[in-house]
Amino acid sequence: MTPILTVERLGKGFVLHGQGGLALSVMRDLSLELHPGECLVLAGPSGIGKSTLLKILYGNYLAGEGHIRLHFSDGPLSLTELPAHAWHALRRDVIGYVSQFLRVVPRVSAREVVMEPLLARGADAAEARVRAETLLARLNLPERLWSLPPGTFSGGEQQRVNIARGFIGEHPLLLLDEPTASLDAANRAVVVELIHEAKARGTAMLGIFHDEDVRERVADRLLPLESFMAPSLAPSAQPISRGLPHA
Amino acid sequence: MKRPDPSAPVLARPELDRPVLLDVQDVTRLYGPGKGCEAIDFRLHAGEVLGIVGESGSGKSTLLRVLAGLEAPDAGRVVYHRPGDASETDLYAIGEARRRALLRLEWGLVHQNPRDGLRMGVSAGANVGERLMALGQRHYGQLRAAGQDWMTQVELDPARIDDAPRTFSGGMQQRLQIARTLVTRPRLVFMDEPTGGLDVSVQARLLDMLRTLVRQLGLSVVLVTHDLAVARLLAHRLLVMRRGRVVEAGLTDQILDDPQHAYTQLLVSSVLTP
Numbered sequence: 466m467t468p469i470l471t472v473e474r475l476g477k478g479f480v481l482h483g484q485g486g487l488a489l490s491v492m493r494d495l496s497l498e499l500h501p502g503e504c505l506v507l508a509g510p511s512g513i514g515k516s517t518l519l520k521i522l523y524g525n526y527l528a529g530e531g532h533i534r535l536h537f538s539d540g541p542l543s544l545t546e547l548p549a550h551a552w553h554a555l556r557r558d559v560i561g562y563v564s565q566f567l568r569v570v571p572r573v574s575a576r577e578v579v580m581e582p583l584l585a586r587g588a589d590a591a592e593a594r595v596r597a598e599t600l601l602a603r604l605n606l607p608e609r610l611w612s613l614p615p616g617t618f619s620g621g622e623q624q625r626v627n628i629a630r631g632f633i634g635e636h637p638l639l640l641l642d643e644p645t646a647s648l649d650a651a652n653r654a655v656v657v658e659l660i661h662e663a664k665a666r667g668t669a670m671l672g673i674f675h676d677e678d679v680r681e682r683v684a685d686r687l688l689p690l691e692s693f694m695a696p697s698l699a700p701s702a703q704p705i706s707r708g709l710p711h712a
Numbered sequence: 713m714k715r716p717d718p719s720a721p722v723l724a725r726p727e728l729d730r731p732v733l734l735d736v737q738d739v740t741r742l743y744g745p746g747k748g749c750e751a752i753d754f755r756l757h758a759g760e761v762l763g764i765v766g767e768s769g770s771g772k773s774t775l776l777r778v779l780a781g782l783e784a785p786d787a788g789r790v791v792y793h794r795p796g797d798a799s800e801t802d803l804y805a806i807g808e809a810r811r812r813a814l815l816r817l818e819w820g821l822v823h824q825n826p827r828d829g830l831r832m833g834v835s836a837g838a839n840v841g842e843r844l845m846a847l848g849q850r851h852y853g854q855l856r857a858a859g860q861d862w863m864t865q866v867e868l869d870p871a872r873i874d875d876a877p878r879t880f881s882g883g884m885q886q887r888l889q890i891a892r893t894l895v896t897r898p899r900l901v902f903m904d905e906p907t908g909g910l911d912v913s914v915q916a917r918l919l920d921m922l923r924t925l926v927r928q929l930g931l932s933v934v935l936v937t938h939d940l941a942v943a944r945l946l947a948h949r950l951l952v953m954r955r956g957r958v959v960e961a962g963l964t965d966q967i968l969d970d971p972q973h974a975y976t977q978l979l980v981s982s983v984l985t986p
Binding site: 467469479480481483520524525526535536538547549553554555558568570571572573637 | 759
């Protein structure tokens with residue numbers, strides 16, 4: 466079956482100009498394939514670049530080397546060469562992301578935060594509202610919180626708002642950065658259910674899960690990142706090459 | 713492991729390339745060495761919010777004045793592509809009268825200081841109705857209804873339609889200026905530090921309102937701000953300016969999370985987070 470996403474020999478480094486041009490290489494030669502309906506779980510100790518990979522795939526970080534391609538019915542699209550103005554539509558329609566932290570406009574209610582991905586596609590507001598409330602209810606967020614801005618919520622409550630916002634759009638590719646980190650067992654089980662339902666719809670997922678039990682229940686495959694870690698913290702006067710394919 | 717049927721429809725490509733609305737070609741406007749903006753090149757696509765960030769004196773406000781038709785560049789072109797119209801409009805090659813008509817009919821400008829964008833001596837309703845009258849609307853009842861409708865949209869009490877803007881708070885004046893600008897449904901809106909002079913508590917409400925209006929009206933926006941948090945929440949893409957030049961451009965999240973240029977790294981790392 467055709468993969469939805471292929472990553473070839475991806476490398477990433479950071480040059481810290483404020484530290485005299487210190488060059489940090491954090492990833493090299495990472496390759497993977499992701500198919501519709503599968504959940505690939507990134508494994509390895511913290512600091513190994515799991516979040517870095519998700520951030521590159523979502524456009525927050527620039528890829529240093531290698532290729533990332535999405536495979537559409539009419540052919541592949543290179544994310545490493547995608548102009549910045551195209552990311553907006555891609556994120557709206559294709560790639561979803563559940564981050565560990567919620568970043569939203571203050572004073573906007575939890576319900577509206579969750580509705581937004583649908584509204585951005587021009588969905589009917591009443592329908593978006595029903596779907597947002599259904600998800601918030603499934604995630605056991607008390608109804609009295611729905612009309613409040615999530616800024617003052619607990620970590621677990623914020624995370625559930627974040628999960629609802631991430632799943633409501635039913636993106637074909639979903640990046641999950643520790644979506645269960647601050648949840649209790651009951652809500653972890655709801656997230657596992659959501660992931661299983663997404664798989665059944667054909668959603669491809671790439672995730673980080675520290676909770677072993679959750680990992681066991683959702684992962685189709687594990688990708689250990691140790692072998693792709695670059696020799697860490699190598700100070701170098703050489704700038705890291707960027708945007709160049711491997712020769 | 714059970715997978716969906718391989719013959720199931722595969723991934724459909726979304727529309728990634730929206731038409732170009734504004735094409736800025738090598739624009740320079742200098743008052744002195746390093747003062748103003750120099751060799752600026754970018755395109756704004758339909759439906760995009762483009763943020764221009766930088767410190768005071770970086771040239772971002774000069775650039776905005778050139779883009780918004782208020783100040784001719786020393787060199788370069790600002791070209792407007794009207795949606796659904798194959799011809800292009802070179803902003804400073806057309807005459808003054810046509811340029812003013814364009815600004816009045818198809819574009820909008822939101823000033824940092826609402827007093828620069830409002831007429832303080834006339835009522836709130838007249839402020840909103842004025843741009844409609846410039847479009848030829850004369851029916852008093854309709855103008856008044858539009859005034860009330862837009863005051864509601866920007867969360868102002870429509871019962872205050874006959875009050876003068878000077879009796880409004882700063883945040884209310886800014887929302888009135890936005891209503892006055894958007895009432896004519898402009899395709900392209902320029903905003904100069906729209907949340908700049910406001911209390912923090914008022915800023916959040918205005919930010920949310922701007923995001924909603926951009927989405928509902930399908931606006932394209934060029935937004936100048938020195939506030940990176942405002943840029944993160946409103947802008948899809950950013951240009952980072954320093955000493956009159958663009959030093960880095962890209963997706964907003966990338967500029968703020970993985971800045972490449974030394975100056976952008978300094979700018980991003982200097983922000984205080986409470």
